[in-house]
Amino acid sequence: MATAFLTLACFAGIGHAQFSSNYSQYVNLFLGTTNGGNMFPGVCAAPHAMVKLGPDVESGNTDAYSGYLPSGQIWGFSMMHESGTGGAPKYGVVNQMPVKGNVSNPLIDLGQNRSTSDVAQVGYYKSSLSNGVDIEVSATEHAGLYQYTLPSGQNSIVVDVSHVLPSFRGLGWGQGYAGGSFQPQGNGSYQGHGIYNNGWNLSPDWTIYFCGHFDQAPTSQKTFTGNGTTLASYGNGSSTEGTYRQGGVFTFDKSKVTSRVGVSFISTTKACQNVQSEIPKGTTLQSLTSQAQTRWTNDVFAKVQTDETNTTVLTQLYSYLYGMNLLPSNRTGENPGWQSNEPYYDDFFTFWDLFRCSTSLWQVILPTAYEEIIRSLIDTWRHNSFMPDARSSNYNGRTQGGSNADNVLADAYVKGVRGKVNWQDGYAAMRTDAEVVPPNNHDPIAPDSSTKEGRGALPDWRSYGYITPNFTRAVSRAVEYSVNDFSLTQVARGLGYRGDYQKYIKRSQNWRNHWNPKQSSLNFTGFVVPKYGNGSFDYPYDPEQCSGCYWGDPYYEDLPWSYSFNAQHDMAHLISLAGGQEKFVERLEKFFEPGVYSGNAAYGNTVFNPGNEPAFNTPYLFNFVGRQDLSVKYSRHAALAYYNAGTGGIPGNSDAGAMQTWILWNMIGLYPMTGQTTFLIGSPFFRHLSIDLGGGKKLVITSRGGDRATAPYVQSLRVNGRRWDRSWITWDDVFKNGGRMDFVLGAEQTRWARGAPPPSPASSARNGHWGWW
Structure with missing residues (x-):
C-alpha cells in the first residue's frame, strides 16, 4: 500500500x-x-x-x-x-x-x-x-x-x-x-x-x-x-x-x-x-x-486552554504539545548504572536541539518533571563524570557542539528552580564541562576530540580564546562554548563565586575572536569564520557555504550566516560589530529574503532555514533594534508557511520535539532567551489562551482587533494591567506568580515598543565592570 x-x-x-x-x-x-x-x-x-x-x-x-x-x-x-x-x-x-x-x-x-x-x-x-x-x-x-x-x-x-x-x-x-x-x-x-x-x-x-x-x-x-x-x-x-x-x-x-x-x-x-x-x-x-x-x-493538555474554535488550529496546538513530550524517557527506578534516590531520565536527543525552546517550555507546562530532569542531569554527572548533551540506552553521546546541558541548568537556576536540586553539585557539573577535557572516544566521523560528552575542543578554547580548524565544527563550537560559559556566570553569580563569574563572563565573549570584519557576503561584511593558531583568517570559506554542514566541517547543521546571529547573550556587541542598528535590520531582512541563496529551495531559497535549530532565534532578533513588528512579520510567516496540521506539519526532523516547541512559543506570542530571564515578545495566535503554571497560578494571554494571519502586528500591550512599552518581559513579570498579557493587534506595522531594548548581559561586561556584580 x-x-x-x-x-x-x-x-x-x-x-x-x-x-x-x-x-x-x-x-x-x-x-x-x-x-x-x-x-x-x-x-x-x-x-x-x-x-x-x-x-x-x-x-x-x-x-x-x-x-x-x-x-x-x-x-x-x-x-x-x-x-x-x-x-x-x-x-x-x-x-x-x-x-x-x-x-x-x-x-x-x-x-x-x-x-x-x-x-x-x-x-x-x-x-x-x-x-x-x-x-x-x-x-x-x-x-x-x-x-x-x-x-x-x-x-x-x-x-x-x-x-x-x-x-x-x-x-x-x-x-x-x-x-x-x-x-x-x-x-x-x-x-x-x-x-x-x-x-x-x-x-x-x-x-x-x-x-x-x-x-x-x-x-x-x-x-x-x-x-x-x-x-x-x-x-x-x-x-x-x-x-x-x-x-x-x-x-x-x-x-x-x-x-x-x-x-x-x-x-x-x-x-x-x-x-x-x-x-x-x-x-x-x-x-x-x-x-x-x-x-x-x-499532565499536559488541560494545562493549556483556549476559546479557539478552529479545529485545524486546535489540532496543531495539542498535537505539538503531545509531540514535544514523548522524549526524554522517564526511567526512574529503571537505572541499571547506579543506585540513587534521584530521578533518572534517558533518551535526551539532544540538548543541542532542545535548549533553545523545549526545556523552557517544560518548566512552564511540566514543572515537576522539569525539576526531575535537572536533578537527573546532575546525578548523571555524579556517576558518569559528565552531564550528557545527548544520551540513550544509558550512555552519554553524542555532543554535536557545546556542553548545552550547562544552558539548561542556567535557565532553571535564573528562573528560580530550587526544590530538591543540589545547586552546588549542579554548578560543579557545569564547571566540569568548562574545565575538564573529556577523553577522546575516537569517533571515526570526528576523530579530533570527544563526541561522547563535554567540550572536546577545550585545549584551543583555553589556549587561544578561540577554536582552530584543528578541531572539527570549530566555529559552531566556539559560538556555543561562549553561550555555555555565559551560562556558568549565571549560576556562579547566584552562588557567590565572584572569581568564576569574572573568568567566565570574559570567556563568554570569545566568540568575538572568530569575527572577521573583512569577510563579506550578499553586500554585508563581518561574519564568524574559522581562525588559525597564528591569528589569521586565511581560510577559504564563503558565509553562504558550510561544506557538508556536518561533523567534520567548521559549521554544524547551518550556515555561517546563522551562527553569526547566535551570540544571544552578547547581542548589543554583535549589533555594533554588524554596523549598528539600521545595518543590523538590513542584514536580518536579507536573511529572510527569498531568492538570495540557491541552496535552500525548500524554503524559497532564503538563507533562513526554519528546519535547523541555529536559526530558531533569528526571527525575533529585530526586538533588539526597535523593530518588534519585523519580528512578528518573519516569525509569523515561518509559523504559517512551514507548519500545519498534516503529516508534514513540521519543517523537517522534529529533533525530539524541538520543532514543536518553536511553533508553540510562536502561538503563545513569546520567545525564550535560554539562560536569561528574558522572553522576547511576538504576537499570540489566540483571542484567549490560559496556561496553568501550577500552584493556582496562571498566565492569561488575550488579543483583540486583529488576526493571526493578515493582521498580527502589535498595536499596544498591557502586562498585568499596565501599559507596556518594551519588546520583552521577564520570568518574574508573568510566570513566577502568574500574570496577564493583553494585546491589541492590527494590520499596521507599528513601532509601539519604544522602551529599553532587551538585556544584553555579556555586552555590559567591559571597562572593568563585569555585568551585574
Missing part, C-alpha cells in the same frame, strides 16, 4: 467547530511522520513514558528512525522507540510479528504490507495486514498490550529477541545484537533478555529484560536459534541463550489472541512485576486507551 495513516481525531479540511475538552480528539498522531519529521505515531501512554509501543516498517534501504514509515512493510511491533530523531535509528527491541499459518523459518523476512490505513489516537494504534491479521496495541509506562484478530485456521506469533531497527546510511551507526536469552515458562508465557549496542550515540552493550504472556493457550510453542537466516535449532520449546539470533514461535487456533509484555532495564523479575502491576490479565485495550488519554489530559 502506498501510504498508511489515519487518525481517530478529525482535523483536515475543517473550518470552525465548538471546542471540546476532549483534548485527545485534536491530536493527530501522524503529524510530522512525513517530510523528514520522523515522529513516532505509536502508543506512549504518558508524557516521557519508557515504553513506546508501535510498528516497525521496512521500505527498501530507508532508515526508519522512529520505527514508522508511511509506506512499506510492517515487520513487527516493538516496545521501545525514539521519536523525531535523526542520525540513525535507535531501539526497535522486544518485538512481536504475527504470521498466517505455521512458520517454517522464523529468521526470514516475515514483513507484510498493510491492507488499509493505520489508525491511531492517544493511547491506541492499529494496523491491518495483507495476511488478514489485525494488530491493536496499547500500553502503560513499562508494559504493553497486543491484541490480535487472526484469520481462521492456524496462525503464529513470532517473538524475535534479535530484532532491532537497522541503519542503511553506511556511517557505522547501525545497531547490533550481541546476544541474549529466551526462556519459555509454559502455557504461553516467556521471559528473557536481549543485549544490543551501537546506534547514533555509539553506545556499548546494553541489556533490556522482558516478560511476556499470551492469555490464550497456544496449540504449540517452539524456540529457535540461528545465524542470519539459517536455523541452528527450531523446536521443542527449550530455553535458548547465546549470541545467535533467537526467540520463540507461538501457534494458535483462536481468532482473538492477547499478549501482555513487560520490560525492564533491571531484571526479568522486574519486567514481570511491571506487566503484572500495570497490565494484569483481563485488562482491555479500551481501559488502557482511556487511562492514557486521562494521563495526557491531566
